[in-house]
Amino acid sequence: MKRLLTIVGLLVLLGGVAVCAAEDGVTDKEVVIGAGLDLTGAVANWGVNIKAGMDAVFSRVNAAGGVHGRKIRLIAYDHVYQPPKAVTNAKRLVERDKIFVMMGHLGTPTTKAVMDYLQDKQVPNIFPATLASIWTNSGKYHVGDLATYADQTGLIVDYLVKERKIRKIASFYQDDEYGLDGHLAGKARLKHTHDLAYVAEVDYKRADIDFSSQAAKLKESGADAVIVQAVYREPPRLAEQCHAIGYNPVFIGPSPIVVAKTIELGGKHVEGLMGVEVYPLPTDPGAFLDQYRADMAKYAPSLPIDTTNLYGYQKAAVFVEAMQRAGRNLTRDSVLKAIESIKDWDPGWGLKYGYGGDNRRGMSNAGRLVTVKDGKWIKVGDWMELKEVGRK
Amino acid sequence: MTEILSSQVVSGLATGCVYALIALGFVLIFKATDVVNFAQGEFVMVSGFISYTLLIGLGIHYGLVLLATIVLSGVMGVVLERVVVRPIMDAPIFSIVIATIGASIVLRSSAGILYGYDVLPLPTIFSKDPIRVGFVQFTAMDAGVIGFSLVIMVALYLFFKLTRTGTAMRATAQSQTAARLMGVSVTRIFSLTWAISAAIGGVAGVLIAPIIYLDPNLGFIGVKAFAGAILGGFGSIPGAIVGGMLLGVIENLSGYFFNAGIKQVSTYILLILVLVIRPAGLFGAAPIRKV
Amino acid sequence: MPVGAESNGRSPLLVLDGVETFYGAIQALKGVSFTVPEGSIVTLLGANGAGKSTTLKCISGLVPAARGTVSFRGQRIDGLPCETIVRRGISHVPEGRELFPELTVLENLAMGAYARSDKRAIHATLERVNACFPILAERRTQLAGTLSGGEQQMLAIGRALMAEPALMLLDEPSLGLAPMLVEEIFAIIRGIHAGGTTVLLVEQNANKALSIADYGYVLETGTIVLAGDSQQLLKDDRVRRSYLGQR
Numbered sequence: 001m002k003r004l005l006t007i008v009g010l011l012v013l014l015g016g017v018a019v020c021a022a023e024d025g026v027t028d029k030e031v032v033i034g035a036g037l038d039l040t041g042a043v044a045n046w047g048v049n050i051k052a053g054m055d056a057v058f059s060r061v062n063a064a065g066g067v068h069g070r071k072i073r074l075i076a077y078d079h080v081y082q083p084p085k086a087v088t089n090a091k092r093l094v095e096r097d098k099i100f101v102m103m104g105h106l107g108t109p110t111t112k113a114v115m116d117y118l119q120d121k122q123v124p125n126i127f128p129a130t131l132a133s134i135w136t137n138s139g140k141y142h143v144g145d146l147a148t149y150a151d152q153t154g155l156i157v158d159y160l161v162k163e164r165k166i167r168k169i170a171s172f173y174q175d176d177e178y179g180l181d182g183h184l185a186g187k188a189r190l191k192h193t194h195d196l197a198y199v200a201e202v203d204y205k206r207a208d209i210d211f212s213s214q215a216a217k218l219k220e221s222g223a224d225a226v227i228v229q230a231v232y233r234e235p236p237r238l239a240e241q242c243h244a245i246g247y248n249p250v251f252i253g254p255s256p257i258v259v260a261k262t263i264e265l266g267g268k269h270v271e272g273l274m275g276v277e278v279y280p281l282p283t284d285p286g287a288f289l290d291q292y293r294a295d296m297a298k299y300a301p302s303l304p305i306d307t308t309n310l311y312g313y314q315k316a317a318v319f320v321e322a323m324q325r326a327g328r329n330l331t332r333d334s335v336l337k338a339i340e341s342i343k344d345w346d347p348g349w350g351l352k353y354g355y356g357g358d359n360r361r362g363m364s365n366a367g368r369l370v371t372v373k374d375g376k377w378i379k380v381g382d383w384m385e386l387k388e389v390g391r392k
Numbered sequence: 393m394t395e396i397l398s399s400q401v402v403s404g405l406a407t408g409c410v411y412a413l414i415a416l417g418f419v420l421i422f423k424a425t426d427v428v429n430f431a432q433g434e435f436v437m438v439s440g441f442i443s444y445t446l447l448i449g450l451g452i453h454y455g456l457v458l459l460a461t462i463v464l465s466g467v468m469g470v471v472l473e474r475v476v477v478r479p480i481m482d483a484p485i486f487s488i489v490i491a492t493i494g495a496s497i498v499l500r501s502s503a504g505i506l507y508g509y510d511v512l513p514l515p516t517i518f519s520k521d522p523i524r525v526g527f528v529q530f531t532a533m534d535a536g537v538i539g540f541s542l543v544i545m546v547a548l549y550l551f552f553k554l555t556r557t558g559t560a561m562r563a564t565a566q567s568q569t570a571a572r573l574m575g576v577s578v579t580r581i582f583s584l585t586w587a588i589s590a591a592i593g594g595v596a597g598v599l600i601a602p603i604i605y606l607d608p609n610l611g612f613i614g615v616k617a618f619a620g621a622i623l624g625g626f627g628s629i630p631g632a633i634v635g636g637m638l639l640g641v642i643e644n645l646s647g648y649f650f651n652a653g654i655k656q657v658s659t660y661i662l663l664i665l666v667l668v669i670r671p672a673g674l675f676g677a678a679p680i681r682k683v
Numbered sequence: 684m685p686v687g688a689e690s691n692g693r694s695p696l697l698v699l700d701g702v703e704t705f706y707g708a709i710q711a712l713k714g715v716s717f718t719v720p721e722g723s724i725v726t727l728l729g730a731n732g733a734g735k736s737t738t739l740k741c742i743s744g745l746v747p748a749a750r751g752t753v754s755f756r757g758q759r760i761d762g763l764p765c766e767t768i769v770r771r772g773i774s775h776v777p778e779g780r781e782l783f784p785e786l787t788v789l790e791n792l793a794m795g796a797y798a799r800s801d802k803r804a805i806h807a808t809l810e811r812v813n814a815c816f817p818i819l820a821e822r823r824t825q826l827a828g829t830l831s832g833g834e835q836q837m838l839a840i841g842r843a844l845m846a847e848p849a850l851m852l853l854d855e856p857s858l859g860l861a862p863m864l865v866e867e868i869f870a871i872i873r874g875i876h877a878g879g880t881t882v883l884l885v886e887q888n889a890n891k892a893l894s895i896a897d898y899g900y901v902l903e904t905g906t907i908v909l910a911g912d913s914q915q916l917l918k919d920d921r922v923r924r925s926y927l928g929q930r
């Protein structure tokens with residue numbers, strides 16, 4: 001009897017070892033997830049909050065025993081929104097920390113920098129915190145989650161031309177993979193659908209802090225609307241500097257600007273600023289959002305609820321759903337398959353997630369317009385299924 | 393065209409004034425002690441957080457906050473000199489410079505730990521609404537920054553030119569030996585130099601933080617100011633002022649005439665051009681030499 | 684016991700006793716002892732590198748004495764910082780003048796009075812210095828760096844006078860000056876002495892120095908090897924051979 005037990009024990013141990021050897025980052029008791037975020041740099045507000053949102057989900061799941069008995073451990077490193085640093089961090093995560101998957105990797109230029117490396121190592125790049133269209137069409141190891149900047153800009157262009165009857169539209173964009181995604185898609189959409197072109201194309205560099213020359217050029221172009229392919233620091237500063245020279249166009253941009261910080265920084269200068277959101281506002285009703293607010297209060301009490309941490313929160317929630325579906329036998333393949341199996345799944349906020357197919361590796365194409373009114377982001381349109389807009 | 397250009401110049405001058413103030417801090421310390429203080433930008437950042445804390449945290453009146461920030465920044469300069477620089481004053485200059493880089497990292501991280509890395513809006517008394525004088529359009533903020541900077545510069549000039557202590561500071565920069573023989577306490581002059589440099593950095597912080605927002609990385613503006621100081625001729629006070637202002641204007645104009653990429657490197661292109669033509673910078677005396 | 688000049692009955696203003704100094708591992712002074720009587724002109728002679736300048740620096744506090752004592756008016760001043768020693772009444776005109784080249788002549792003079800606070804008294808001193816050096820008054824707004832060598836030396840001396848010192852240390856004031864200017868400088872030193880200031884003069888020009896000094900000391904590699912009154916030293920064979928260029 002005793003001997004039998006020993007043999008069984010040994011088998012279990014061996015089995016455990018076998019599972020261990022099967023996939024990096026997965027043991028009997030634990031799954032290790034990696035993230036490269038900007039925690040101290042130009043878009044730290046996004047990074048810090050995405051991490052807090054993901055941590056909140058994982059903490060709740062872990063407190064309830066984990067997923068199929070495995071606790072989730074998130075290791076996040078700070079890449080300061082600098083591509084070279086993002087590469088170093090990714091190597092550290094993959095080779096030293098042996099992560100199972102990369103999740104919520106922040107920033108378009110930074111994630112683009114680690115893309116080939118993750119591909120080589122066959123480490124899935126799940127729901128990077130960048131909605132550039134590249135993640136939806138770069139093959140098996142990259143999966144986007146929400147409507148891309150390209151698609152969002154399509155919505156913006158259609159809205160400006162059709163509903164606002166504005167024909168003089170300018171683009172103010174970050175001169176990198178992030179800004180170019182929406183910028184080029186907007187240009188294509190203007191040309192192919194409306195037979196128009198930007199009246200001015202004005203770029204800026206990541207972490208630039210002064211936009212007076214951009215403001216001057218935009219004013220001279222006579223644009224009635226400026227599409228800001230920017231994050232949260234730039235729209236307030238640009239608006240201020242435009243207002244300073246007596247220029248008051250409509251400012252409108254994709255989801256990265258739809259953050260409380262934009263309003264905090266810009267004050268009255270961002271009243272009327274418009275944006276696209278691709279998931280509900282943190283204050284909206286719904287079971288999922290109630291859960292979110294409760295988790296944030298419990299696990300990140302010092303952070304106010306905000307689109308930024310909700311962004312990370314929803315990524316982690318969808319990923320946990322995928323791990324549930326993957327079952328006890330958790331491998332990189334099985335979790336990717338599980339993500340692909342998600343169809344018409346609503347976590348409880350009235351927005352359905354569904355895998356878009358191999359040519360469109362994303363989970364949702366929903367979007368709607370919002371605006372700043374009385375110092376708050378409020379919705380101005382209803383959810384729409386955004387059309388796919390190319391960059392050419 | 394002239395209208396747009398002139399407002400470009402004015403807003404460039406406003407940024408340039410801030411560069412100039414920071415550059416002044418670099419040059420004052422360098423002249424007096426031969427040390428290039430790479431924590432100069434962090435004086436700007438820390439003073440931003442000091443005034444943020446006093447204004448938002450404690451709700452103190454703006455004028456008082458301004459005064460308190462300048463004083464506290466000065467104290468910070470003295471502390472940094474006493475704690476970081478003085479103990480190794482006999483070490484090679486290179487080591488001291490590295491120590492100031494270390495101090496800058498410590499200050500930046502401390503601010504990050506205390507306040508987070510998020511950008512914060514710092515209130516200001518100057519409005520950002522447009523003002524128009526003739527065909528030049530600018531904001532009260534621009535005018536306030538330029539005006540306040542000029543006041544500080546003139547006050548410094550008068551201090552150095554007319555007061556006994558100011559003269560002693562200039563004298564010490566020229567010959568420490570002789571200054572000691574005259575009865576000047578060189579260590580006190582060093583402390584005072586750091587205090588003044590940090591206080592000017594404090595003024596720069598209060599002026600710039602409301603414009604470009606406050607975060608622990610604000611100190612990187614020191615890099616631009618440093619370039620301004622070299623442009624003017626490192627070690628020259630008028631050079632620091634003109635170099636800083638010139639840089640602000642050139643940056644704006646290159647952004648206007650070209651694009652963000654050119655704007656980003658315009659500083660360095662200008663710097664290289666000037667150094668090729670005049671290796672000592674615009675106002676620099678021939679090779680930098682200490683008496 | 685320090686040797687020399689006190690034997691003549693005047694009270695000693697400055698006494699060095701066994702002073703030793705090091706520059707790193709190099710010992711520059713190996714036990715220097717001598718006395719400067721009040722109201723005298725004393726000269727310190729010696730070859731290049733003998734330690735003359737170092738001796739003066741030890742007195743004014745520019746370099747610390749490792750061993751031995753320096754007493755001024757009966758009180759020990761070794762170990763005190765420069766800025767305290769000036770205030771006790773010792774002015775040091777260093778080798779090479781060490782002017783503030785980018786300050787004006789007037790600012791240089793004002794710096795000379797940095798240790799004093801009585802504005803009226805300072806002004807009186809300035810008047811006297813101006814009377815003494817009319818050329819400085821003429822050039823008062825000019826930068827010190829633009830003066831000629833002779834004028835610079837006058838400014839260095841004038842600046843030291845601004846402190847109204849009881850003892851003036853002069854380190855090779857005639858160095859590099861044309862013969863006519865050398866005469867003028869020595870006349871000025873006599874004038875300063877006549878005004879009641881005790882002078883400790885370091886000179887390469889031993890002949891001239893001894894001609895105006897009451898006493899002289901000869902320093903060789905950090906030690907005093909000869910002492911005596913000037914007339915005596917002028918006749919001494921060793922002095923004549925080594926420092927007066929006579930064989």
Ligand SMILES: Nc1ncnc2c1ncn2[C@@H]1O[C@H](COP(=O)(O)OP(=O)(O)O)[C@@H](O)[C@H]1O
Pocket residue numbers: 706707709710711729730731732733734735736737738
């Ligand atoms: N700053 C210094 N560092 C090292 N050695 C020095 C220094 N100054 C002087 N010395 C050395 O000390 C000795 C005495 O120098 P000094 O007092 O200048 O001589 P003097 O004035 O008689 O020509 C010389 O050997 C000189 O090389």
Ligand SMILES: [Mg+2]
Pocket residue numbers: 732735736737778
């Ligand atoms: Mg000498």
